[in-house]
Amino acid sequence: MTKTLLSGNEAIARGAYEAGVHVATAYPGTPSTEILENIVKYEGIHAEWSTNEKVAMEVAMGASFGGARALVAMKHVGLNVAADPFFSFAYVGVNGGTIIVSADDPGMHSSQNEQDNRRYAKFAKVPMLEPSDSQEAKDFVGLGLEISEEYNVPVLLRCSTRISHSKCVVELGERTEVPVKEYTKQWKKRVLVPANARVQHCDLEERLKRLEKYVEETPINRMEMANTKVGIVTSGISYQYAKEAFPEYSFLKLGMSFPFPKQLVKEFADKVDELWVVEEGEPCVEEEIKLMGLKLTGKDKLPICGEFNQKLVKDFFTGKGNGSEIEVGDLPPRPPLLCPGCSHRGVSYVLNKLKMVAATDIGCYALGVLPPLNCGDSCICMGASVGNVFGMELARGKEFAKKAVAVIGDSTFLHGGMTGLANIAYNKGISTVIIMDNSTTAMTGHQSHPGTGITLKGEPTVKVDYLALARSFGIKRTVEMDGFNLEEIEKTIKEETSSGEPSLIVNKGECILLQARRKKFKPYKVDSEKCTGCKLCLRVGCPGVSFDVDENCAVINPIFCVGDDCGICKQVCKFDCFVST
Amino acid sequence: MDKATKSIFITGVGGQGILLASELLTSVAMREGYDAKKSEVHGMAQRGGSVISAVKFGEKVYSPLIAQAEADVLLSFEKLEALRYIKYLAPGGKVIVNTQEIFPGPVSAGLMDYPKDIEDKIKEYAEEAIFIDGLSIAKEVGNVRTVNVVLLGATSYFLPFKKETWKEMIEGNVPPKTIEVNLQAFDKGYTTVANYVK
Incomplete structure (x- = not known):
């Protein structure tokens, strides 16, 4: 068995390869981008950057109609763009199994919102898989494709920044060739005119009922029993934080959280004195359990906003607060900037x-x-x-x-x-x-x-x-x-x-x-005789230009400066201070 | 094997080779039979922003993140960044700081000063803080781009891994032409700390 270190995104790519995916599409978006960048390295998969997520979804859907196993990947907000075909995809179902990967960004490391796309599974009525590490990210792709084909529905696989961008040890498997299935014209299924869509909606509800049985039995929803004073229901990356914060307690780990495994949760609740729900983001699991009439502790302790970690989970439950003990004062921030030589x-x-x-x-x-x-x-x-x-x-x-x-x-x-x-x-x-x-x-x-x-x-x-x-x-x-x-x-x-x-x-x-990948730049230097210390050049906000207060003179950092390949500071300067080296 | 999870918090500025360093460290831990995880945030690394990478290893690692006051070792590629993230250091943890100063935007623009008392402040918080001039050591061995491996060598003094494993991973992960100079850089980093600690 080969073991290697893979990020969640690399693992999803590997999972697609091993599970015989033939078509993979995406529009880049942090934290999902590396999925397609890695899939393209494997033989036997058509991998493409689509023009946007909607197009990517439609191409993957078409590939599924055509009988191929397909995967489409995007960041969380990308699913908003692709929402229109996504909802219809649930109605029409699949021919080749299809995985839709949504990479959410709790904490907004590189996003404009922190929407929790677990909501989309219930909204669009498709199964939701939530891997907790790279091994599961890989394995859930294969499992998801089987679910997709067995239950005739696309499957939503949700990872988050810390799943996508954390590297963990993964056991690799071989590729299973899954032949492209026959194409048959099924216009009553795939032409969503109202008369057909009404039938497909009812059919989707039937498919979900069958999935409600599956979700109670699947081994990816499992109890880890220990001290039964507290039982923690959790999923995705939150499982890792909770497990590290409270290793002594019992866990119900949900790998598949929609449809919701009510029976299993009830069984678990009966075994423990107190029920906790640890979930980053929205109270999705919490609401399901509350609907069952059970008492729990969850978002009354934990925040909805921001990213979790093990300390935050522990501190909020034990009431210790989450303040830092160390105060280092106001340090100069180091925000990302336009690069030296940026054409923007x-x-x-x-x-x-x-x-x-x-x-x-x-x-x-x-x-x-x-x-x-x-x-x-x-x-x-x-x-x-x-x-x-x-x-x-x-x-x-x-x-x-x-x-x-x-x-x-x-x-x-x-x-x-x-x-x-x-x-x-x-x-x-x-x-x-x-x-x-x-x-x-x-x-x-x-x-x-x-x-x-x-x-x-x-x-x-x-x-x-x-x-x-x-x-x-x-x-x-x-x-x-x-x-x-x-x-x-x-x-x-x-x-x-x-x-x-x-x-x-x-x-x-x-x-x-x-x-920079193909040429060497010749940086400028500052002619200190000419520099009057007017600081006009600092207004271009280039990391390569700084100011020496003692010398009252601009300074070029030769490691950053690209010289005449940019020249913006030189054009701003009124005293011809910037000269080629 | 020590079963308890060890946490190494690495920080610095985009472009300093932090991600390769954390990759090497994690590979070494895995190679030696530990469960290992590393996490970092992509996307801003090339744009001169502050970069952090967390590496954890042990018998079984759950969370890939290092929270405040959890790092057994804080390795900083840049002086100011060491102070910025000092709150992640666990009580009794070690700090290794590359003394290089890279001015952030507001300092370059003359809007703020680069703090002058960083070393003193770090010593206030950390029982053991080691300051090394990685850039000079890299220049000594003949390649300024080996600073990251110098710092890994320095960190390795506090880690339970065999030298052969480090060697094997360095050989497998750096450009073939630079293997020799990187191995020298690693050794030099290690001995610098060994002498410092004595």
């Missing part, structure tokens, strides 16, 4: 300088909101900037629109911004949209997308022409600008926003981290 810096600097309203979006450019760039008035969800800027135009008029832009990344635009752009043109708006085209999905670690001309497998493919796309929407003003040329950026933004017509600007500048 120029636009952020200019928008701040022009005091423009900027509806921003999900991606690195949102980091421009921090001082000193101060660029950004809103950041909501994938693609929202485009609709947001137009809505503000409608509320405040065309003069306001001349001082406002939407700022959206290339990958984000293709994911959720295109439709908003068509909407501006169609509804006679004059808003300006800036695509921050760095030729990659940077924030999640450089994934390709339909604008990059390359697939997940690294093969060349067609590439979206943003300007032609906008023109096809009826937008006449379309222009590209150089993301490292401040003069050009300022001139272009002024011209386009004041034109009185809708406009698309594409800010060109490949992500510097991609450039």
